[in-house]
Amino acid sequence: MSGSDLILLSLVLPLVGAVGIAAASRIGANARETVTLATAGALAWTVWKLVPELIQGGRPSLFLAEVLPGIDIAFSVEPLGMLFAALASSLWIVNSIYSIGYMRGNKEANQTRFYIFFAIALAAAIGIAFADNLFTLFLFYEILTLSTYPLVAHKGDAKTVRSARVYLGVLLTTSIGLLLPAIIWTYLVAGTGTFTPGGILEGKLTGPAVGLLLGLFVFGVGKAAVMPVHRWLPAAMVAPTPVSALLHAVAVVKAGVFTVTKVIVYIFGIDFLFAEPSSSWLVYVAAFTIIAASVVALRQQNLKRLLAYSTVAQLSYVVMATAILKPLAEVGAAVHMVAHAFGKITLFFAAGAIYTATKKTELHQLRGIGRRMPWTMTAFTIGALSMIGVPPTGGFVSKWYILAGAFEANNYVAIATIIVSTALNAAYFLPIIFMAWSFEKNAPPANEHGEAPFAVVLALMITAALTLMFFFFNGPVLELEGQLVKAGS
Amino acid sequence: MTSLAHHLPALQVIVPMLSAPLVMLLKPSGLARAAATVASLFAFSIAIAMTIGVLDGNTYTYRMGSWPAPYGIELSVDHFSALLLLIITGASSFALLAGRRSVDADIDASRQPLFYTAWLLALAGLSGVPVAADAFNIFVFMEISSLASYVIIAGGSDRRALPAVFKYLIMGTIGATFYLIGIGLIYLMTGTLNLADMELRIHEVADQKPILVAAGFITIGLALKAAVFPLHVWLPNSYTYAPHAVTVFLAACATKVSLYLLLRFDFFVFQGNLAGHDVQFAYFLMPLAVLAILIASGVALFEQNVKRLLAYSSVAQIGYIMLGASFVTVAGLTASTVHFFNHALAKGALFLAVGCLATQCTGLRLSDLGGVAKRMPWTAAAFVAAGFSLIGIPGTTGFISKWYLITAALEQGSLGVALVAVLVISSLMALVYIWRVVEAIYFGEPTTDLSAVREAPLAMLAVTWTAVLANLYFGLVPEVPVTLASAAAETLLEHLP
Numbered sequence: 001m002s003g004s005d006l007i008l009l010s011l012v013l014p015l016v017g018a019v020g021i022a023a024a025s026r027i028g029a030n031a032r033e034t035v036t037l038a039t040a041g042a043l044a045w046t047v048w049k050l051v052p053e054l055i056q057g058g059r060p061s062l063f064l065a066e067v068l069p070g071i072d073i074a075f076s077v078e079p080l081g082m083l084f085a086a087l088a089s090s091l092w093i094v095n096s097i098y099s100i101g102y103m104r105g106n107k108e109a110n111q112t113r114f115y116i117f118f119a120i121a122l123a124a125a126i127g128i129a130f131a132d133n134l135f136t137l138f139l140f141y142e143i144l145t146l147s148t149y150p151l152v153a154h155k156g157d158a159k160t161v162r163s164a165r166v167y168l169g170v171l172l173t174t175s176i177g178l179l180l181p182a183i184i185w186t187y188l189v190a191g192t193g194t195f196t197p198g199g200i201l202e203g204k205l206t207g208p209a210v211g212l213l214l215g216l217f218v219f220g221v222g223k224a225a226v227m228p229v230h231r232w233l234p235a236a237m238v239a240p241t242p243v244s245a246l247l248h249a250v251a252v253v254k255a256g257v258f259t260v261t262k263v264i265v266y267i268f269g270i271d272f273l274f275a276e277p278s279s280s281w282l283v284y285v286a287a288f289t290i291i292a293a294s295v296v297a298l299r300q301q302n303l304k305r306l307l308a309y310s311t312v313a314q315l316s317y318v319v320m321a322t323a324i325l326k327p328l329a330e331v332g333a334a335v336h337m338v339a340h341a342f343g344k345i346t347l348f349f350a351a352g353a354i355y356t357a358t359k360k361t362e363l364h365q366l367r368g369i370g371r372r373m374p375w376t377m378t379a380f381t382i383g384a385l386s387m388i389g390v391p392p393t394g395g396f397v398s399k400w401y402i403l404a405g406a407f408e409a410n411n412y413v414a415i416a417t418i419i420v421s422t423a424l425n426a427a428y429f430l431p432i433i434f435m436a437w438s439f440e441k442n443a444p445p446a447n448e449h450g451e452a453p454f455a456v457v458l459a460l461m462i463t464a465a466l467t468l469m470f471f472f473f474n475g476p477v478l479e480l481e482g483q484l485v486k487a488g489s
Numbered sequence: 490m491t492s493l494a495h496h497l498p499a500l501q502v503i504v505p506m507l508s509a510p511l512v513m514l515l516k517p518s519g520l521a522r523a524a525a526t527v528a529s530l531f532a533f534s535i536a537i538a539m540t541i542g543v544l545d546g547n548t549y550t551y552r553m554g555s556w557p558a559p560y561g562i563e564l565s566v567d568h569f570s571a572l573l574l575l576i577i578t579g580a581s582s583f584a585l586l587a588g589r590r591s592v593d594a595d596i597d598a599s600r601q602p603l604f605y606t607a608w609l610l611a612l613a614g615l616s617g618v619p620v621a622a623d624a625f626n627i628f629v630f631m632e633i634s635s636l637a638s639y640v641i642i643a644g645g646s647d648r649r650a651l652p653a654v655f656k657y658l659i660m661g662t663i664g665a666t667f668y669l670i671g672i673g674l675i676y677l678m679t680g681t682l683n684l685a686d687m688e689l690r691i692h693e694v695a696d697q698k699p700i701l702v703a704a705g706f707i708t709i710g711l712a713l714k715a716a717v718f719p720l721h722v723w724l725p726n727s728y729t730y731a732p733h734a735v736t737v738f739l740a741a742c743a744t745k746v747s748l749y750l751l752l753r754f755d756f757f758v759f760q761g762n763l764a765g766h767d768v769q770f771a772y773f774l775m776p777l778a779v780l781a782i783l784i785a786s787g788v789a790l791f792e793q794n795v796k797r798l799l800a801y802s803s804v805a806q807i808g809y810i811m812l813g814a815s816f817v818t819v820a821g822l823t824a825s826t827v828h829f830f831n832h833a834l835a836k837g838a839l840f841l842a843v844g845c846l847a848t849q850c851t852g853l854r855l856s857d858l859g860g861v862a863k864r865m866p867w868t869a870a871a872f873v874a875a876g877f878s879l880i881g882i883p884g885t886t887g888f889i890s891k892w893y894l895i896t897a898a899l900e901q902g903s904l905g906v907a908l909v910a911v912l913v914i915s916s917l918m919a920l921v922y923i924w925r926v927v928e929a930i931y932f933g934e935p936t937t938d939l940s941a942v943r944e945a946p947l948a949m950l951a952v953t954w955t956a957v958l959a960n961l962y963f964g965l966v967p968e969v970p971v972t973l974a975s976a977a978a979e980t981l982l983e984h985l986p
Binding site: 135 | 880882889892
């Protein structure tokens with residue numbers, strides 16, 4: 001199968017899966033979940049089949065249609081998009097296993113709708129990953145927002161609907177209000193919106209306009225959750241945990257930072273932007289987001305909200321790394337997408353496992369829980385250590401590269417931010433770990449419970465293992481993303 | 490051109506006009522509906538045929554009784570009028586195909602043949618305006634369409650339609666009279682009623698003052714009929730209390746015909762001849778457009794009745810069309826004309842979905858619709874998808890309009906940036922008012938017993954979903970409307986000095 005067929009297949013498969021899920025739900029829950037798993041597996045297989053061609057330097061591409069003169073729906077695979085697509089599609093398999101355990105364990109309603117929109121969201125994520133130009137990217141970006149709304153509003157009660165309104169409101173306001181004008185502006189000045197190594201804006205735009213356009217892009221991509229457009233992410237925590245885990249720790253938020261990185265590398269070009277002083281504010285805004293979100297996380301009592309604010313901070317790591325505008329830091333940004341994905345999905349899986357087994361959601365309820373749920377809390381510990389950046393976890397690798405890039409650029413703001421935020425990460429994660437593993441004899445458990453369902457535990461062990469393995473086996477990712485920088489410079 | 494193709498512009502009007510009295514004679518109401526639907530579909534296929542012809546590079550001119558142009562009655566169809574004809578006949582056909590339930594519920598079987606007669610006359614009048622090439626026949630067609638529209642709006646069982654239509658009648662008559670005064674003045678000065686001839690002869694008029702006055706009368710008169718803010722007050726209640734099928738038909742095309750005429754008259758006749766008129770035109774329309782967009786959207790935010798909410802949204806959308814036109818550039822006029830088509834599709838689909846809701850719900854206030862999505866999933870999904878188009882989500886027709894409008898605005902420099910802000914704010918307002926409905930139908934608390942609520946009849950759903958899918962199709966493959974619109978924009982601008 002050629003590259004373009006594989007791209008088409010990877011876009012169509014989840015949609016076919018969505019139809020299949022709807023059809024299979026009439027047979028029964030088992031059939032429906034079999035279709036989900038089969039679709040996830042087939043999608044991951046298709047996406048991974050693209051890797052060899054890419055490593056040899058090929059750029060598979062697919063042209064679908066010309067919508068307006070000069071504005072196409074077209075796809076092309078490059079290292080960053082490959083990474084994002086492989087990440088999202090592979091973790092979908094694990095997440096589907098987890099979903100089965102979670103949704104059944106909590107006896108959630110409307111499970112068919114849940115699986116259908118999950119599949120559509122994945123199709124949108126793949127579309128974003130492989131988009132060849134800004135228009136195509138924007139199309140799938142909006143589809144992702146809209147297809148995740150029913151997932152966030154899943155429960156359907158008044159509180160959930162209010163939160164879902166914040167979710168949709170922030171994401172659509174930023175995308176229509178800032179991102180769309182930015183895209184049209186780009187098309188107007190550059191005559192194209194195709195992602196091109198080295199950027200397309202050099203010589204077309206100068207002075208403060210560059211900084212302004214960058215601002216429209218960065219805040220327009222609300223999914224990157226750079227403050228002050230981060231409010232949707234904590235709001236999204238009302239969703240069932242599998243949604244928080246795959247979408248609001250991986251697919252949706254990574255789509256955001258992926259878009260920011262892609263725009264900086266392929267639309268502006270890192271050298272052009274580095275030479276342009278009006279773009280230097282981005283590092284400060286990202287640094288502020290990292291510190292502020294970490295401080296807010298310190299004060300959270302609800303586990304999922306804490307994880308959400310931690311995600312806000314970690315996303316800005318990627319944005320800051322990109323904004324350092326040095327090759328090593330760009331690699332660090334890409335690596336951090338992977339490392340954070342493995343770590344954070346593990347943490348969310350653990351939070352959902354605790355909820356499924358005990359209905360506990362607040363931090364103070366977690367005292368001594370490690371004795372009753374040893375597997376879950378082991379995974380949680382690994383995930384948390386990765387967030388802090390302790391070896392041997394994946395988080396260490398990306399921090400290394402981001403720091404290296406910061407030193408290369410003599411960017412002391414970035415260096416200081418990384419140091420302070422590491423301390424803050426430790427300050428909010430370590431107490432939870434200690435509390436969970438403290439076995440006080442005089443603290444009788446509130447209620448009797450054991451581990452979460454097997455499917456849930458299996459999934460979180462897989463991702464915890466991935467978090468550890470990424471410390472040792474990160475070579476392919478580095479090799480692939482090295483191309484990104486080579487192509488960009 | 491074959492001989493039949495040559496007659497298409499005349500047939501476009503004659504088919505519905507001659508079918509109208511025949512429909513009146515068909516006593517069983519089902520037969521009358523069937524005949525009206527067939528006539529409308531026939532008119533639709535004529536419009537499609539002419540669109541294809543126009544896209545192939547033909548222009549249609551037709552001399553009634555073979556009298557040459559300035560003396561005889563001339564009909565002509567170019568890109569712009571083909572676009573309009575497509576909208577008018579398409580809206581009528583969709584509304585008739587889906588309208589059976591609404592008409593049966595609202596109108597006695599015995600009066601239905603009369604209702605369909607009036608409907609076909611409205612269709613004939615509306616189609617006549619884009620086809621006719623002289624100002625007086627345009628006036629006649631406009632009056633036919635207006636009188637017939639008053640009848641079909643007030644034809645339902647809702648008594649509140651009567652004061653609404655009375656307001657429409659008064660304001661519509663004032664508008665038509667103003668227009669007539671305007672062309673009277675021009676006729677005095679030039680001695681011609683043919684638009685093309687008028688354009689040439691106004692040059693020769695020594696004293697331009699009466700022409701200026703005529704321009705004022707015609708612009709205001711047509712603005713009244715087009716519901717240009719703040720002359721829109723007749724529109725919301727007329728659309729709200731009309732039978733649902735009528736709302737689908739008129740909301741998609743009635744004001745657009747007057748807007749079409751406003752643009753055509755202004756660009757063909759006045760812009761080239763009156764010094765500085767393009768600036769006057771822009772200064773007149775742009776502030777009104779901005780006000781329409783912001784204020785009407787703002788009213789829609791707080792509206793409780795879904796039909797009136799959508800009606801106010803129409804006033805705002807008319808603002809989009811005016812805003813694009815007020816730039817007096819190719820990009821702006823393309824945005825404006827393509828929005829004729831796109832808004833008709835989006836609003837038509839939305840009103841079709843509302844018609845589906847109305848078959849099952851006790852009322853159309855948001856509180857009446859709580860939670861109906863569970864019982865009517867296809868209708869609800871259609872409303873959401875058509876709503877996306879109105880908001881301008883990529884992949885829908887609304888996005889195409891928005892893209893062109895923002896592009897055109899950005900060409901205007903710093904003023905354009907402010908206008909982009911207006912467009913963006915109004916898109917977000919559209920998001921809010923559409924989402925109020927969406928939240929009500931999906932998550933609202935039912936106020937009445939919903940157990941008897943069923944999905945709308947299959948035929949209605951099929952038509953509604955055809956319209957929704959057209960929104961998606963022309964959002965991804967917008968070649969036909971965009972080609973027509975950009976050609977129309979260029980034609981309009983050719984008449985500038």
